[in-house]
Amino acid sequence: MRKHVMLALAVLAALQATGQEKKDSTEKKDSTEKTKQVAYEKVITKNAVSRRGMFTVHVVDNKYYFEIPDSLYGRDILAVTRYVATPENVRVYGGERANETTIYFEKGPQQKVFVRQNVVKAEAKDETQALYKAVQNTTVRPIAAVFDIKTTNPANGQVVIDVTDFFRKENPVVSMAQSSKTELKLGGLADDRTFITSIRTYPINIEVKTLKTYTVQAAPAGASTLEMNTSLVLLPKEPMRRRLFDERVGYFANSYVLFDDNKQSTENYSIIQRYRLEPKDEDIAKYKKGKLVEPKKQIVYYIDPATPKKWRPYLMAGINDWQKAFEQAGFKNAIIAKEWPENDTTMSMEDARFSVVRYFASDIPNAYGPRISDPRSGEIIESHVGWYHNVMKLVHDWYMIQVGPNDPRARKMEFDDELMGDLIRFVSSHEIGHTLGLRHNMGSSSQTPVELLRNKKWVEANGHTASIMDYARFNYVAQPEDKIGKDGLYPRIGIYDKWAIQWGYKQIFDTKDEYEDRKILNKWVIDSLNANPRLWFGGEGKDDDPRSQTEDLGDDNIKANDYGIANLKRVVPQLINWTKEEGDMYDNLKRMHKAAVSQYNRYLYHVMKNTNQYYTTFKSSDQKGDVYTEVPKARIRSAIDYVGRQLMEPPLWLYPDELTGKLRFNTMTEISDMQQNILNTLLSPGMLYNIAQRSYDYPVSAYLLDIKNAAWKPLAGNKTLDVYYRNTHRMYIERIRMILKQPKDKMLTNAERSDARLYVQQHLLALKKELQSTTDSNALNQLHYAELVKEIDKVLKGDEE
Template sequence: GVERNNIAPVMEAFPIIAMTPDSTASVIDVTSFFLSDRIPFTPLVPNSGIGSLFGLRDNMEGQFDKDRSSILSVQAFPLNAIVKTMVTYTVSKRPFSAEMTISMIRLSDKPMMPRLRPDRIGIFFSSKNHFSAEKDYLDKSWYAERWNIAPKPEDEEKYWNGELVEPAKPIVYYVDPAFPEKWRPYIKAGIEDWQKAFEAIGFKNAIVAKDYPDDPDFNPEDIRNSCVIYAATDIANAMGPSWTDPRSGEILQGSVYFYHNVISLVHNWRFVQTAAADPAARKETYDIETMGPMIRYVVAHEIGHTLGLMHNMRASYAFPVDSLRSKTFTDKYGTTPSIMDYARNNYVAQPGDGVTNFLPPLLGPYDYFAIKCNYKPIKGAKTPEDEVPVIESWIDEKADDPMYRYGSQTFFGAYDPASQSESLGDDAIKAGQYGINNLKILTDSLLVWTSYPGSDYDRTLELYEEILSQFRRYIYHVKTYIGGYYDNYARVEDGSDSFELVSGTKQREALDFIFEQTMELPDWYINTEILAKGRPVNEYATEMQMKIMRALMSKGTVLTLKAHEKFPQEDPYTARDYMDDLYEKVWGPVSSGRKLDHSEKMLQYAYLQALFSGIGIQDMTDGRGFALTPDEDLEDELPCARLELRYAGQERALRTASWVPDTALETEAMLYNELVRIQNLLEKRLKVEKNQEMADHYRYLAYEIRKAVKID
């Protein structure tokens, strides 16, 4: 049936130019095939709305110029070929040329037996539709992406008897000779850190690191070769893509691209997150004893991707916050149970705690378990379906242990407080308070720690802004409690729900924390000694306060709270409760009659900005309106994001925060009535206000409301 309804696509037909006498080989002209504007061979990527947000090079349009394009070289091997071309386009009336390497390989005649991806473990996947008369719906399977790791035929008996054996096809990573020599041991260590995870399932030397071979035919762009490649660019990132057999999910090749300026990224992370408690993090240039382990971490994380593992944003939630202040605990576990988490350095540890290991683990318990679920052979299994009960039983055994829980990466607004980028511990409020304590120390000491002889203050000012960015992370981690819910991978067998709403008590605590920290920000962040080294006018703190207020007042936050009212809750927090609490914090001082400070006035201004945007009015905004999530909320998703974007929207492994449409009208009505309430408050206050400065402020806000909307 399926075969009769579908035919294999034909990319190109070629006339035969010549044949060998025995007709076993023929000659065709492939020049026009490779020198073309077709999708596989063009550097111009079609527009992707999501991709552009993450810095992907897309939305380039141009006219292909075949006369200025050429085939540079061709390498042919028994099962694969490599064609290098230079293609030229006219883009925006200017010439644009790029070298392209096209690597093709013949797939095996018999595909590897797929493994069905368990949805409670973060594993990349290929999807397949199954057409069957046995079910009344189109069935879909998710094939785990995995290398073909299996014992050699002669070693199978040893393997099943519990002996360590080498796999028939070990994974080999070649390390680019362009890497600085002092980095190379750490890069190789980051690759081979995964050996222990494979040893735990019975394989030794399953993944090894090697130098480029002394072979003229060796080509790092050959799809048969997996490499860690050095790129001397200013991109502050690294990534680990892989190529798979679409029939089975078998990974054929993986590559890690290590962009040089990722060093700057990890340096700044280390400074703002640990310098308060770790003197080694205060240096202008880290010695290899400090930088080396961070390079190792970056490589190991990216290698994890090439082994098929997705990010696990829930991992760090397994650790109690106060455990991260324990030297004994952090020496053993680091910051998270998984290196696939975005849990960088220990920002919770305080000066005097005695913590000396501020990094994630080499590999955590979850990483070992994920490798087991993706790679451990299952005796007697003849089909992918045969493996499912065994793998599910492994996961069930660990279901109550938080160190083995998986949480997906979300874009455009986190909704699960337990699964967040760059977060640590099981309580974002407590962790954020510790982190802010350390940021205050950094701000006080920044000039001392960054006054390097013979240099200007550019580095000081750069790190000063990084401190504010780190503060934003702590605040946004806490904001996720408001309208948030915990994601559960529900099973029919246990009768659980797919989500659990955050309690009203926790949401109120989160709002109190955010507002208190936001109001206190200028008291410790505005450092005139530092500002004197930059520009005379500096509104960093005020701008951050306004961004936070707009985030609190965003339509998405209110709408989500409104949607949650449909569900029974023991400790509810309604949209009306939230609006009343926020109103009292922002507008309560108006009734008191006291003079407002600069921050209080700007928060009122930002409050109105968000209200106008929420009901579709652009007055007082920057022209963009206000979206579900601030642009800054995407910054922490950038490293490695290209990989996970391939899977966005396909299933629950990657979600974006969503709105319930039938609550939109109610939400807009509520926001409109907030404008009415504020307008009435301002008019009442203006009748008795004696302070000219405050009267001017209130009169202007009232004017903006009248200008934006007619209120009867």
């Protein structure tokens, strides 16, 4: 026994000795590595140009160094890379975002400094919970870059790293995404033609400008040089109080998975994106009493000096229009537009501290409103609105085609500055709404009764839609005899927008956290919607709900679009006069006629969406009513009737004779293609299957009869119309053939194997009987009927030819 004890003590002593040797070795190694550091004055020489800010930045012989305060290790930094200037024809523009990520600096082993990306998608509810450790063990942050410590400042102990290659070369933090390089057909970085042009440091941010040259993959081989700017913005040490996302209010949001010791499963949740808008400390008591106060920090948008001067006031007005919405949240002067101070050399439009409306010299007819937000809290840090010059072409064409009969100012190719300015103002407000955190609300327009859109007093007072975040362009329902002015024709910030800003930005006091806030916010939603259903958020228009569509108006888009067609019938005959310009080779006429046809098709597809299955109204369990309700039978039948009246009765008015001699189009082909596309939808196995699943009494046989009555026009002896009618008869039989034709060597879908086939066969037999009893003195028509009977026989027999 004693021998064993002595042996164990000997082994332990040996292990301790070995451990001590390793420790001594490590200490010597660390000491040696520290002594390897070059003296500070040999790295940061007397020739260095040094600037103090968030980090101290040194420039020595075209090399750039960061000297990082110890207090900023581990602090989250938002890294945003933008294009400053780009080559022609690459379809990206100065001010647009190329990359965005959150990083932090960390002292690593072996005299290294790491840059880690802070990608957060899972978290524990509370740092004191046991699950917090488990979450941390599964969320190791990726190392994006590693730096050698070049020296240490003896005056303050701050280490110095060389960041030259970090910003010159490619890495996940400062490089554009690979997908962007592929789209731009860029190859590798040309090292000899890539430079840092400046690094400037400020109290909470660092701005790095580079010229980066890439080889070009596309022929002819060459190079492409882009000027880039990377902003490193120090995020707040204490993140803003989060506000949890609610599907009933349209905000952009960041999504997470929540782990909680007190829950039996994970919870998916999201936090909305919004600016940090808080009352000043001395105004909190006033704010609580409902008095308007100014925020600690105003939301400011600057106008790009590249913007034509005559349009700047209208862009600014579109921004300032949001002040009224923020008053509903308790703040006055919360948002303001300013001209960019061109003479202030301390400011840069690429600086991520400043929100800017950037003006692009582009033929793209568009504008967009992005946001840069703190991923920890959803706090919007800044936005660079993209404004393409050719957005004016887009709004011009909408306005002429939709409300030309109501506004004489719309009846020419070059609008007066006042009218174009008004249209710019509404687009500006829409895009700024996105930058404030608001998503599209495509269902908002459905909350206005159609007849109120023709009520001059009401629509001029309230606007034609409850939200400027809808794609409700202009009031095409208004008829000339209604004499509605521009206040009833233009979109504007509406009651939904003001309420959504109130819901997202109004301060909540005396609660522990965002989870307690959610209970209050839920009550706000329920009470507000009960009081005013027009505050409904209808989503992005991407589901099957026919109330949530782009470009539509009113609570009954069938009735609304009949009014729209009436206006379109007034527009088309006037296009030659309205588009006439000296020297124009009918290019204007071609463009505006195409816009008229597009508008007609919008009306058609708005109506067609009523044949879908459900309305979707998101509700919490403490609200009354169902989330999903079926579209009524009467609405479906009304949609089919619209198709019969406005399409199957061929819209020859859309292609008048006076245009056919000046524009090249085949009226028969264009109309027939429209008719075929609609019949393919109405007479598809999927549609018939959906009709069969309805809870109310609308059998497939009745549906088929409605389609037939709409599409199957009797031959009436009109030479022009009968050509179209005979064509749709043939189309109708062809489409039914496709329903009954079973796919070979393929598993059938539920729709294809359903009883719908039996109803179709019954329908076809009835149609055959009707054709056999039809007589016509016109020999061509008689031949047509006989041919249709033969085709029906082939379909019923399943003959293949």
